[in-house]
Amino acid sequence: MKKIFFLSFFLLTALTTYAQQALWGGAPVVSPEIHDDNTVTFRLKAPKAVKVQVTGDFLPPIPIQTPRGVWDAAGIADLKEGKDGVWEYTTPEPLGPELYSYSFIVDGLKMLDPANVYINRDVATVTNIFIIDGGRADLYKVNDVPHGTVRRMWYNSPTLKKERRVTVYTPAGYETSGKRYPVFYLLHGSGGDEEAWMALGRTSQILDNLIAQGKAEPMIVVMTNGNAAQEAAPGESKEGFIVPTMTPQDSKEVNQGAFETAFPDVVKFIDKTFHTKADKHHRAIAGLSMGSFHSGNISRLYPDMFDYVGLFSGTPNTKSNPDVPAYADFDGRLKTQFAKKPALYYIACGRTDFVYKSVTDYRKLLDTNGYKYEYYESDGGHIWRNWRVYLTEFAPKLFK
Template identity: 35%
Template sequence: MKRFRILKGLFTLAAACISYFALSQPPRGPFVVSPKVLPDKKVTFSYLAPLAREVKLSGGLFGASNVPMVKDSIGIWSVTVGPVRPDIYSYNFVVDGVNVMDPANEDFSPNERFKSSLFEVPGFTPTISSVRDVPHGSVNYEYYRSVEGTIGTVVVYTPPGYDNDPAKKYPVFYLISGTTDTEESFFKVAHTNFILDNLIAEGKAKPMIVVMPYGNMEARIAENKGEPKPADPIRDSPDGIVRMRRFSDDLTKNVIPFVDKTYRTVANRDSRAIGGFSRGGGQTLRTSFWNIDKFSWICAYAANLPTSELDGTYSAITSNAENTNKQLKLLWVSVGNEDFMYQDVAPFLNYLTAKKINYKSLITGGGHTWINVRSYLTETAQLLFR
């Protein structure tokens, strides 16, 4: 009986504690599911904001630019749009004039500035960037010693089967994101790991390691010092070139040696590729041309080099097409015809043609988007290390 009374007392105390904490917590609002992709590929977005005066959906890439949402009786604003073409898209809500992420959605675009939410509209058959029932590689976050004593970060993809054969070595593709993007962008937004998984499973791409570094050394230095991120320089300006040189030095002197030491790489130029989007594409072209002894495969997505720079800094490369063509196994340049970079990329391609420098190009529709980048990555991954 005594033991029963003790247990009864404990249950009474526990009930009292539960009641206290329940009373002390603020009431929960309604449970919101957003977004919901419907079978017909229409998409419903919802946002709980009972006190808001106006809520809009901002998703211009899928035809929903500032679309008004309607509030129900319990304060949930909703709108259904589409059907939306299968792909991965970013969006946000505009609540009384303020941009906000979707709190019901855990997927978002990593960015130095505003982090928009992400969602995928699956295809009736799986797209190349979707999760498929194939062997999957691994994605690792790594830390290394970077510029000015800072700690740098890279995201590293290893292909399916990497851990099965400790003697096998792999070529490496260094893949660089654009301005305001981070080392996670090619992973979380482009789905690089799923694209490679699927291509490798189909026999369309060679198994490779993909290394995704952070492209903004100045932001890293400021962060390590507890200082605000410095403003981004004007593209192709002297300050911009200095920053690209700093990135190039970090990649070649810190990142590549770290990767070659940590992973089973084929550590020579013929087994090393570099690619990038936007600013990352500019870093790709400059880093590879500054270090032609380290890269045989170059992939520039929505990026170019100015003619004055080509004739000056890189004259050894541009004035001897025969030698350059022997050194490079691939020089790839791609851009959308609605991309603001198209007007700069087109003269760059004309320059390469005039100089008789071999290249492959892909001009698509669309603008400066990750939708296009996924397409470019898919195409170039199938060409590398062949």
């Protein structure tokens, strides 16, 4: 009887342990493992696999020719199979401080690392992430500093005739200070939405840390959805769980200046809903790629709305479609904008970015006309690593 009891007990214990691992997602391996010297080991248990690779932005990029120019794709490295079917790869050199993303490729099938629960979505691509501490990357972490509040809200856009969602960051102490704050409108790129700058750009962490260090003024940051035909991010609207694409829904509507024309709708909502300093001198607008196109054209279309303008990896040049009302009279409106002497007109771009030439050409246009701007050039291309850097450089320059 005792033998039967103990056998039953051990079977029950084993089954319970197995069930708990399944319930809590117990990982059979550690991955990624960040070593003391900042080399990193990636592991995947795949005993039946023939070939396992890791792809990520910590590896040397692979240049890919696209219709829009050369694009830097994430590099690829092979894992080696070891004991018990566990495949492993360790970076040959330490990684510098940064937020990195990666995925596995198993026999040609791309997949997430089952040992790492931390992921980001960029358009329709989902990847794992990890951070190497130190330097600028410490701004991307949640540190022991006062934290702001992030709200997902809906506002009515009479111009677009729909309810739309917006993400709003308010700095630590906003709810109790009784003060009014300047507002920074931060716009995403093609395929993005009102979640992009929060998840991929680490906006709340960056602002929390810069404000706590006294390097940036306490400010409200508004992250809109730049797709005029879209109510909200995929999965967050009545469209349901649609597949995210680079040109969501009716992209023609976006291309025809609808978003730019309707932008005062969200500004009015923010000024009505939050404790803002509702004037040009206390408003900034910036964006990446498509968001830089939007930022440049919105600030040109409404020259009395924003005193600070940031163009990250892009330009507002619309001379190819001058018949669109929002883009008409490019040179005249640009002249009017600079005649009003914006406090800061900021341009940033990577040296290997496929938009580098168009950015250089736009800078020549500004130089020819004597329009003052500030330029920041970095390594790398059209990537979030650069856009996080540009945000950390741009935000401290605002509202001084």
